[in-house]
Amino acid sequence: MSTIAVNAITDASAGNTTSINGVTPNANNVVGKNKIINGNMAIDQRNAGASIDTGQYFNYTVDRWVAFNNVGTGKYTIQQNAGSVAPPENFASYVGATSSSAYTSLGSTDSFNLYQRIEGLNTSDLGFGKSTAKSITLSFYVRSSLTGTFGGVIASNNRTRTYPFTYAISSANTWEKKTITIAGDTSGTWLTTNGIGVELLFQLGAGSGLLGTAGQWASANVTGVTGATNLVSTNGATWYLTGVQLEAGSSATEFEHRLYTTELQLCQRYFEKLSGIVYGSYIGSFGASYATWFFSTEKRTTATMNFAGSTGTAQNISTQSADVYASSTYPRIGAGTTASAEL
Amino acid sequence: MYKQTNKFDPDANSIVANAGSYVIRIEDNACIPFDEANTDYQEYLEWIAAGNTPDLAD
Numbered sequence: 007m008s009t010i011a012v013n014a015i016t017d018a019s020a021g022n023t024t025s026i027n028g029v030t031p032n033a034n035n036v037v038g039k040n041k042i043i044n045g046n047m048a049i050d051q052r053n054a055g056a057s058i059d060t061g062q063y064f065n066y067t068v069d070r071w072v073a074f075n076n077v078g079t080g081k082y083t084i085q086q087n088a089g090s091v092a093p094p095e096n097f098a099s100y101v102g103a104t105s106s107s108a109y110t111s112l113g114s115t116d117s118f119n120l121y122q123r124i125e126g127l128n129t130s131d132l133g134f135g136k137s138t139a140k141s142i143t144l145s146f147y148v149r150s151s152l153t154g155t156f157g158g159v160i161a162s163n164n165r166t167r168t169y170p171f172t173y174a175i176s177s178a179n180t181w182e183k184k185t186i187t188i189a190g191d192t193s194g195t196w197l198t199t200n201g202i203g204v205e206l207l208f209q210l211g212a213g214s215g216l217l218g219t220a221g222q223w224a225s226a227n228v229t230g231v232t233g234a235t236n237l238v239s240t241n242g243a244t245w246y247l248t249g250v251q252l253e254a255g256s257s258a259t260e261f262e263h264r265l266y267t268t269e270l271q272l273c274q275r276y277f278e279k280l281s282g283i284v285y286g287s288y289i290g291s292f293g294a295s296y297a298t299w300f301f302s303t304e305k306r307t308t309a310t311m312n313f314a315g316s317t318g319t320a321q322n323i324s325t326q327s328a329d330v331y332a333s334s335t336y337p338r339i340g341a342g343t344t345a346s347a348e349l
Numbered sequence: 350m351y352k353q354t355n356k357f358d359p360d361a362n363s364i365v366a367n368a369g370s371y372v373i374r375i376e377d378n379a380c381i382p383f384d385e386a387n388t389d390y391q392e393y394l395e396w397i398a399a400g401n402t403p404d405l406a407d
Contacts, residue, residue: 200386293362308384312377320380321357323371328380331357348388 029260040262041124042206043070043272045146045250047101050086051279052344057085059106060118066348067120068101069273074119074229080106081238082118082210089244094147094181096263100248103210108241114215117229118238119207120247123349125275125306126163126203132190132254134162134204139190144206145258147249148173149181152240157209157220157231160188163202165227167194170218172231183249185258191223200306202349206252210245211238274303278345283315286330286337296321296329297337305347315340350375351393352404367406375404 017024024030049069058065061079064072073084087093088102103120133139142160150156153175160169169191173184197203212230220231230236237245249261264272278301286297297318301309305325313320318330318337328345330337354369371382372393381389397403 293359294357307386308382310382310387310389311371311380313380319355319357320371321369323380323382346389 030257037262039251039253039259040264041128041204041252042122042250043124043276044068044269045248045261046097046263046269047071047086047099047248048266049270049273051273051277053086055086057083057088059083066277068099069277070122071101072121072123072348073103074117074121076115076117077109077113081109082106084120088246091149091179091246093248094183096261097147097248100147100149100246102244102246103237104245105238105240105243107238109211109236109238112211112213112236112239114213116211116213117216118211118236119209119229121205121207122250123202124204124206124252125349126197126199126201129196129203130198132196132204134191134196135194137192139192140254141187141189141256143253143255143258144171144186144188145183145249145251145253145261146247147181147183148175149179149244149246150175150237151178151242151244152235152237153178154235155231155233156245157212157234159205159207159209159218159229159231161205161207162191162194163197163205165205165229166225167191167196167223168218168226168228169223170220170228170231172220172234179244181246187256187258189223193223194225204252206250208247209234209236211236271303274301275306276346276348278302278305278309280339280343280345281341283341284339286318286332288336290334294331294333295337296331297339298322298327298329299339299343299345300327301325301345305345306349307347309345309347312344312346313339314342314344316343350404351381351396353406354380355406369406372403 047068060073060075067084209230216229217232218228289295318332322329351372353367356365356368
C-alpha cells in the first residue's frame with residue numbers, strides 16, 4: 007500500500023481531464039451536481055404510470071415534469087414508459103410523448119412542450135445574470151420515431167431570458183445521448199429564491215410567434231427553435247426522454263443516479279400524495295378536533311391541498327403540515343390527498 | 350371560480366365566517382393558501398385583478 011501526497015494531479019497537458027477509474031472528478035461533479043430532479047423519470051406519484059391526454063395547459067406527468075399544451079385535447083399524450091421499449095443502459099424508466107394527430111397548422115402562439123422548472127435556491131451557484139456566470143452542460147437520452155433537428159429552450163423566470171438549443175436525432179427508434187454546453191447568461195434577472203431559477207424546456211411543437219434562433223441568449227419569450235421538428239405534426243410519432251442532467255461546467259459527466267428515497271424526497275418538496283389515512287380524535291360536543299397530516303418533506307411554499315376521502319374542514323395549511331377540523335365526528339384526511347407546491 | 354372559507358377559532362370555540370386563510374378553487378375543490386409564492390394563489394390574484402370576486406363560504 008502506497009500513499010500519494012501531492013498538491014495537484016493534472017492530465018498530460020497540465021489540464022483538468024485526468025480520470026480515475028473512468029471518472030474525471032471536478033468541482034462540479036460532486037453529489038448534487040444534477041440540477042434536474044427525477045431526471046431518470048423513475049417517480050410518478052400522480053399517475054402511477056398511466057397515460058394522460060394533455061388536454062390542459064399544465065399536465066403533470068412524472069414528478070417535476072409538466073407536459074404543456076395550450077391548444078386542447080387530442081394533440082399528444084404523455085406517459086411514463088410509453089410504448090414499453092427498453093430504456094437506455096443503466097436506466098429503468100423514461101417518459102414518452104405520443105402525437106395523437108397530424109397537427110400541422112399551428113397558430114402563432116400554439117405551444118407544446120415538456121418542461122421542468124428548477125427552484126432558484128438550487129441554481130444560485132450558477133451565477134446567471136452576473137459577469138461571473140458559469141457555463142452549464144445539458145445531457146440526456148432521447149429516442150424518437152422521427153429523425154431530424156429537434157429543439158429546446160433554457161429560460162429564466164417568466165422567460166424574460168431564453169437560450170434556444172437544437173439537437174439532432176439521426177436514427178429512428180434508437181436511444182441517442184445528447185450533450186449541449188451553454189455559456190452562462192451574464193444578463194437579465196435570474197431568481198435565486200424559492201421561485202423559478204432556471205427552466206428547461208423540450209419543444210414538441212411551437213407556433214411561429216414562439217420561435218427563436220438557436221445558440222444565443224435573447225430577451226424573448228420563446229418555446230421553440232426555428233426549423234425544429236414539431237412532434238405534434240405527425241400522427242403517432244413518438245418521442246422518449248430520460249437521463250436528463252443539467253450541471254455546471256463545460257463537459258457532461260456521468261448521470262447522477264441518486265438513491266430512490268433521496269429522489270422521492272426531492273420530488274416531495276413540490277408534490278406529495280398521502281397513501282394512508284390520518285384520523286383525529288372525536289371529542290363529542292366540546293368543540294372541534296383536528297386531524298393533522300405532517301408532510302414527509304417540507305414544501306417549497308405553503309401547499310395547495312386537494313383533500314380526498316376526508317371529513318372536516320381544512321385549516322392551518324403550511325409548508326410542513328395541513329389540518330382538517332370537525333365537530334361531532336372524527337376528523338379525517340383520506341388516502342389520495344395531495345399537497346402541491348409546484349413552480 | 351373560487352369561494353372563501355370559514356375558520357375555526359379554538360379560543361372562542363366558534364367558527365368565523367369567511368375568515369379562512371385559503372380559498373377553494375371550485376372546479377377541483379383545491380384549497381389554495383394565501384401565500385404569494387404559491388403558483389395557484391398567483392393565478393387567484395390575477396383572477397381578482399381582473400375584477401372577479403370569490404363566492405362567500407358555505
